[in-house]
Structure formats: structure tokens, C-alpha cells
Amino acid sequence: MKPFVKLNGLVAPLDRANVDTDAIIPKQFLKSIKRAGFGPNAFDEWRYLDHGEPGMDNSNRPLNPDFVLNQARYQRAGVLLTRENFGCGSSREHAPWALEDYGFKVIIASSFADIFFNNCFKNGMLPIVLSAQDVDDIFGEVAAIEGYKLNVDLATQTVTTPSGKSYIFEVDAVRKHNLLNGLDDIGLTMQQQDKIKVFEAKHKLAQPWLFN
Amino acid sequence: MAKTLYDKLFDSHVVHEENGTALIYIDRHLVHEVTSPQAFEGLKLANRKVWRVNSILAVPDHNVPTTDRSAGVAGISDPISRLQVQTLDENCAEYGVTEFKMNDLRQGIVHVIGPEQGATLPGMTVVCGDSHTSTHGAFGALAHGIGTSEVEHVLATQCLVQKKSKTLQVLVAGKLGHGVTAKDVALAIIGKIGTAGGNGYAIEFAGSAIRGLSMEGRMTLCNMAIEAGARAGMVAVDDTTINYVEGRPFAPKAEQWDAAVTYWKTLHSDEGAKFDSVVTLKAEDIQPQVTWGTSPEMVVGVDGKVPSLDSAKNEVQRGDWERAYAYMGLTANTPINEINIDKVFIGSCTNSRIEDLRAAAAIAKGKHIASNVKLALVVPGSGLVKAQAEKEGLDKIFIDAGFEWREPGCSMCLAMNADRLEPGERCASTSNRNFEGRQGQGGRTHLVSPEMAAAAAVAGHFVDVRQFV
Ligand code: SF4
Numbered sequence: 001m002k003p004f005v006k007l008n009g010l011v012a013p014l015d016r017a018n019v020d021t022d023a024i025i026p027k028q029f030l031k032s033i034k035r036a037g038f039g040p041n042a043f044d045e046w047r048y049l050d051h052g053e054p055g056m057d058n059s060n061r062p063l064n065p066d067f068v069l070n071q072a073r074y075q076r077a078g079v080l081l082t083r084e085n086f087g088c089g090s091s092r093e094h095a096p097w098a099l100e101d102y103g104f105k106v107i108i109a110s111s112f113a114d115i116f117f118n119n120c121f122k123n124g125m126l127p128i129v130l131s132a133q134d135v136d137d138i139f140g141e142v143a144a145i146e147g148y149k150l151n152v153d154l155a156t157q158t159v160t161t162p163s164g165k166s167y168i169f170e171v172d173a174v175r176k177h178n179l180l181n182g183l184d185d186i187g188l189t190m191q192q193q194d195k196i197k198v199f200e201a202k203h204k205l206a207q208p209w210l211f212n
Numbered sequence: 213m214a215k216t217l218y219d220k221l222f223d224s225h226v227v228h229e230e231n232g233t234a235l236i237y238i239d240r241h242l243v244h245e246v247t248s249p250q251a252f253e254g255l256k257l258a259n260r261k262v263w264r265v266n267s268i269l270a271v272p273d274h275n276v277p278t279t280d281r282s283a284g285v286a287g288i289s290d291p292i293s294r295l296q297v298q299t300l301d302e303n304c305a306e307y308g309v310t311e312f313k314m315n316d317l318r319q320g321i322v323h324v325i326g327p328e329q330g331a332t333l334p335g336m337t338v339v340c341g342d343s344h345t346s347t348h349g350a351f352g353a354l355a356h357g358i359g360t361s362e363v364e365h366v367l368a369t370q371c372l373v374q375k376k377s378k379t380l381q382v383l384v385a386g387k388l389g390h391g392v393t394a395k396d397v398a399l400a401i402i403g404k405i406g407t408a409g410g411n412g413y414a415i416e417f418a419g420s421a422i423r424g425l426s427m428e429g430r431m432t433l434c435n436m437a438i439e440a441g442a443r444a445g446m447v448a449v450d451d452t453t454i455n456y457v458e459g460r461p462f463a464p465k466a467e468q469w470d471a472a473v474t475y476w477k478t479l480h481s482d483e484g485a486k487f488d489s490v491v492t493l494k495a496e497d498i499q500p501q502v503t504w505g506t507s508p509e510m511v512v513g514v515d516g517k518v519p520s521l522d523s524a525k526n527e528v529q530r531g532d533w534e535r536a537y538a539y540m541g542l543t544a545n546t547p548i549n550e551i552n553i554d555k556v557f558i559g560s561c562t563n564s565r566i567e568d569l570r571a572a573a574a575i576a577k578g579k580h581i582a583s584n585v586k587l588a589l590v591v592p593g594s595g596l597v598k599a600q601a602e603k604e605g606l607d608k609i610f611i612d613a614g615f616e617w618r619e620p621g622c623s624m625c626l627a628m629n630a631d632r633l634e635p636g637e638r639c640a641s642t643s644n645r646n647f648e649g650r651q652g653q654g655g656r657t658h659l660v661s662p663e664m665a666a667a668a669a670v671a672g673h674f675v676d677v678r679q680f681v
Contacts, residue, residue, distance in 0.1 A: 017528050018507050020394040022647045027628050033249035033299050045649045061392040083528055085408035091343040093359035114443045115357055121360035174233045192228055197226040199237055209464030209472050210239045
């Protein structure tokens with residue numbers, strides 16, 4: 001996995017609560033058996049005026065001028081700012097794949113849906129929870145200041161605004177360590193093989209029907 | 213110390229724990245074609261093996277056609293859907309995974325076939341690359357959806373890295389009214405706590421109204437736990453659970469059965485166990501529910517109206533509601549029972565089991581769908597549900613009433629196959645998500661129970677099912 005250490009990134013605001021993974025990447029794109037290439041279809045139904053299907057040349061499709069991420073000032077943003085319960089709904093990991101491929105490495109919201117939150121860490125992305133008030137304040141600043149960037153530092157767990165104001169965020173110690181070092185979860189768990197085998201043997205003795 | 217059911221299930225599967233992060237052992241891994249190809253590919257690229265192949269049960273469900281399947285997988289008209297189903301078949305063959313293929317009588321929606329086969333058992337940890345895995349918690353199991361990286365992780369290690377969730381007890385006391393179902397309970401709970409209400413929690417549903425539910429009803433309820441934001445929902449084991457499991461193909465037999473039952477009877481929260489949070493509902497207060505917006509929390513009783521902006525709790529919600537009115541083509545204060553529908557979908561892992569079909573058929577019997585209803589689909593949850601329904605003559609009731617009777621799969625729940633809404637079409641659906649575009653781009657979904665969907669089909673608009681029964 002790619003590590004995440006720090007980012008000084010342009011912020012794009014998506015001012016909605018409960019943005020679901022169906023909206024982040026619509027189901028027709030889940031038919032792909034690959035992990036890559038979902039970025040051009042991130043937010044497909046909001047982003048384009050026509051109906052998207054896999055295999056289309058996305059560069060020729062009509063963009064929806066009302067969709068915030070299409071505004072010139074938010075192009076090449078690395079930080080997505082949004083509201084509560086971001087990533088709710090389906091467990092599709094295609095959602096973080098699409099956002100990552102689009103260019104977002106950091107997502108800031110007042111809360112996230114659990115599965116999505118977890119999926120981000122598996123893909124070298126950092127989801128950050130700030131209070132609803134702090135999120136609101138940043139929304140205000142992003143609207144007011146063109147080219148607004150945030151400085152995100154995982155080691156110190158801080159988000160710093162252009163005016164120098166810093167917010168501290170929480171992150172689980174194990175996840176932080178793995179993300180900073182780009183460690184592969186499966187490799188780490190494989191180091192515990194002996195413990196898994198011991199557990200498995202005990203478990204089988206106690207509940208043999210689980211192993212039929 | 214008194215333990216909750218969640219604590220018992222979690223603690224009994226901990227392989228190793230460090231800094232509050234645990235490695236937990238997975239007993240059952242369910243697999244479908246959409247979220248597994250990249251996981252198998254990852255395994256292959258890293259040259260890793262499957263840890264315990266007999267823990268896995270696979271089935272194609274999302275992409276399969278619900279119409280004629282006589283041409284087999286080769287007959288799936290969309291080439292990328294076909295490739296995804298073929299890829300599952302190939303991966304299962306290569307690794308020796310048990311798979312119920314598309315034309316197997318046991319094929320169906322992954323969350324329907326697990327319990328139906330007894331592959332989901334009390335006390336298990338169950339995972340699947342699918343958020344509605346919460347369904348299996350109905351058996352007193354710890355079941356949750358995982359992403360594709362985690363699918364790969366479980367394939368390779370039989371374990372999952374987990375932090376313990378907080379616990380939320382949802383108590384529904386009393387007796388449900390006539391015509392009020394588990395689906396209405398689920399929607400009423402989500403209406404009360406919101407779609408983020410369960411974030412970070414594992415929910416245990418308890419109370420006399422829950423005890424009174426059948427296993428089908430409990431599955432419907434746990435299925436919707438994820439729509440309340442909780443990764444896992446569960447119900448304690450009782451005789452209803454044990455009677456349902458007995459005799460199923462994957463269930464323990466003979467002495468193993470007795471030992472299993474003895475253990476399963478301990479799978480409930482102890483007297484005095486502490487939950488991090490408790491929510492209480494009175495069963496008598498719950499009406500048949502209809503969602504009006506684009507999130508399951510945008511829900512009211514069938515007697516209600518589309519709410520007006522004055523009742524929104526804050527600015528953000530006002531914005532969401534305005535967008536929802538526009539998307540749904542509705543205005544504030546429209547009475548729910550004046551909303552006309554174009555299509556009806558009875559199916560999905562929420563409501564496609566035999567009991568759901570019986571309930572819907574009881575409403576449709578001897579009647580006909582209204583002239584403004586262009587299509588009413590009944591999609592059984594599995595081949596075995598379909599066979600059972602046909603044995604009982606339910607297919608005839610539906611067909612005589614103007615419904616289409618289809619082959620099992622996810623179908624119009626998410627419209628990955630050919631079954632979908634056209635832009636602007638309005639659907640009474642027994643599925644679980646009314647998100648924008650979920651049932652087809654521009655499609656408008658209203659979530660209801662099977663009874664309410666059948667009643668809406670007959671009336672052409674939403675109507676209180678209690679007038680029918
Ligand atoms: S029926 Fe719908 S919710 Fe259930 S597994 Fe299929 S697509 Fe997902």
C-alpha cells in the first residue's frame with residue numbers, strides 16, 4: 001500500500017450530508033473486475049449531464065456546470081470537504097478507489113460511515129473527522145478564499161489552514177502507523193499465523209460444526 | 213461480569229489483541245461476483261493461498277438476469293456483467309470454493325441463501341463484501357459487511373482486523389399492530405435515530421415485539437441495521453432461531469446438534485449487561501411506513517405527509533430535503549396516499565423470502581394491478597424460495613393479478629442487471645435503499661413492506677394496507 005504522510009492540498013467543498021457510495025460511484029461501473037480507472041466516473045450522475053456507462057470516452061461527455069467539483073477553482077483538489085455520514089450505504093471499495101483515482105487523498109467530514117472509513121485506510125487515504133462546527137468554519141473559508149489549501153500532517157495529527165489555525169484530529173494508533181509506513185495489512189496478519197492456527201484448533205474442538 | 217451478546221460474540225473470536233485492535237477469526241465467508249474479483253486477483257498477484265476454503269460459500273446474484281436463463285452464463289446479454297459472473301465461476305473453480313452457480317436451484321441473493329442453507333449459524337462470525345451482511349445477525353451471529361481489501365484479507369488469513377464497536381440496544385416493546393411488519397419497525401427505527409444514528413455501534417434488537425418476529429422478520433430488521441449506520445445488527449438466540457436452523461443442509465447433525473444447541477442457548481445479553489446507548493420504541497406506535505425522499509431516514513407513516521422545511525432540524529437537513537423534493541418530484545405537505553406510482557418491486561435481500569411473498573400474495577389475491585402501474589415485479593430471493601412459492605400457488609396469484617414472476621437475484625434493488633427504473637419513474641419497492649439513481653438513473657424509490665407494495669400495486673398509489681386486511 002502507498003503510505004500517506006502529509007499533504008498540502010487544494011480543498012473542494014461538497015456541501016451535503018449522507019453522501020452515499022452509490023452517488024460516489026454508480027453501480028454500472030462496479031461491473032469492472034479491475035481496481036483502477038474509476039476516477040473519471042466518480043460522482044458520475046452529478047458530474048455529467050448524460051448517462052454514463054462503462055467503456056465510454058469520458059473526456060467527450062457534457063459536464064454538469066452546477067456540480068461544484070466541476071468549477072474551475074476546484075480542479076486538481078486533493079482534499080474533499082463534506083458533511084456528516086459521508087460514504088454511507090454499500091460497502092463497495094470502488095468508492096475510495098474512485099475518489100483516490102480522482103485525486104483526493106484526504107476527506108474531511110463531521111462523521112463517516114464505518115465501512116467506507118475503514119476502506120479508506122486500505123487505500124492510502126486519510127479520512128479525518130472534525131467537529132460539525134469546525135467543518136462549518138472551513139466551508140465558510142473555502143467559499144471565501146479562492147485557491148484555499150489545507151496542510152494535513154498525519155504524524156502530528158493536524159490540519160492547518162492558510163491563516164495558520166490548526167485543528168487536531170484523532171486517528172487510531174495502529175492505523176496511523178500502517179498508513180505512515182504504507183504497511184500491507186495482510187502481510188502484518190500473516191506474521192500472526194501461529195496464533196491463528198492455535199486459535200483455530202481450539203475453536204474447532206469447542207465448536208466442531210463450524211468446520212464441517 | 214454481565215456481558216452483552218455482542219461482547220460474547222466478539223470476545224469468543226479474538227485471536228490476538230494489541231492496543232485495542234483485535235484480530236478476530238471468521239467462521240463463514242460469503243462471496244458474490246461484484247466485490248470479489250479484485251480480491252482473488254490480489255491473492256494471485258501476491259502468490260497467497262486461501263486459508264480455509266470450506267468456510268466460503270459463493271453465489272452470483274447482482275448481475276444475473278431474472279428472465280429466461282436457459283442459455284446459461286453465456287446468455288447474459290451485457291458482456292461486462294457476463295465477464296464478472298464468469299470470473300467468479302473461474303475463481304471458485306481454481307480455488308475449490310463451493311459455489312451455487314447461476315442455474316443451480318439453490319442460487320439466490322447471498323443473504324437469502326446463507327440462512328436458507330444453514331450456512332449461517334448462531335455464534336458465528338460472518339463476513340461478506342456486501343454491506344447487508346448485517347442480515348445474518350438475526351441468528352445471534354456477529355455479521356458485517358467488509359470492503360474488497362478485507363475480502364482478500366479474510367481469504368488469505370481467515371481473520372479480520374477489528375476494533376470493538378460500541379453497543380446500542382434498540383428495544384421495541386409491545387405488540388405490532390395488524391398489517392405492521394418488521395420492515396416498518398426497521399424504517400421507524402431509522403426515522404427515529406437517523407441513517408447515521410448507528411455509526412460506530414453494533415445494534416442488538418430486543419424487546420417483546422422482536423421476540424415475536426419470525427426469523428424472516430428478524431432478518432429484514434437486521435438487514436436494515438446498516439441503513440441506520442450500524443455495521444452489525446443482531447437478535448439473541450431463542451427457540452425461533454433454533455427451530456429455523458434445524459435440518460438445514462449445512463446445519464450440524466446428531467450429537468453435534470445437541471452440543472451446538474446447548475451453546476447457542478447462551479447467546480443472549482446477560483441480565484444487567486450494560487449497553488453504551490439504548491433507544492426505545494413502542495410497538496403500538498409504529499404505523500406502516502413509506503419513505504418519501506432519497507435517504508431511508510426520510511420516512512413517515514402512511515397516514516402522513518411529505519414533511520415541510522419548518523420541521524427540518526438544521527440548515528444542512530433543509531438543503532438535503534430541498535434536493536430530495538426536487539429529485540423525487542414531490543412538494544412539501546403532499547399526503548403520502550396521494551402519491552401515484554409507475555412500478556412495483558417486490559424482492560431484494562430485505563424482503564424476498566417466502567414469508568414476504570406469502571404476505572404480498574395475500575394482498576394481491578383476486579385483485580389486479582392498477583392501470584397506471586406499468587410493471588410490477590416479484591423476484592424471489594432464491595431458487596428454493598421460488599420453488600416453494602410455486603408449490604403454494606403464489607406464482608399464479610401474482611401472475612393473475614398482473615405481476616411478473618421472475619428468476620432469483622438482486623434485480624431492481626440496484627439495477628445492475630436489466631431490471632431498472634427509467635428517469636422520473638416512481639417505484640414502490642421492498643428493497644432497502646432509496647438513494648438517488650439506485651434503481652436506475654433518475655428513478656424515484658419509495659421503500660415499503662411487501663404488503664404495502666402489493667397494496668400500492670393494486671391501488672396505483674400508496675395506500676394504508678390495513679384497509680385491505
Ligand atoms: S438485494 Fe440489493 S441490497 Fe441485497 S445484496 Fe443484492 S443488491 Fe445488495
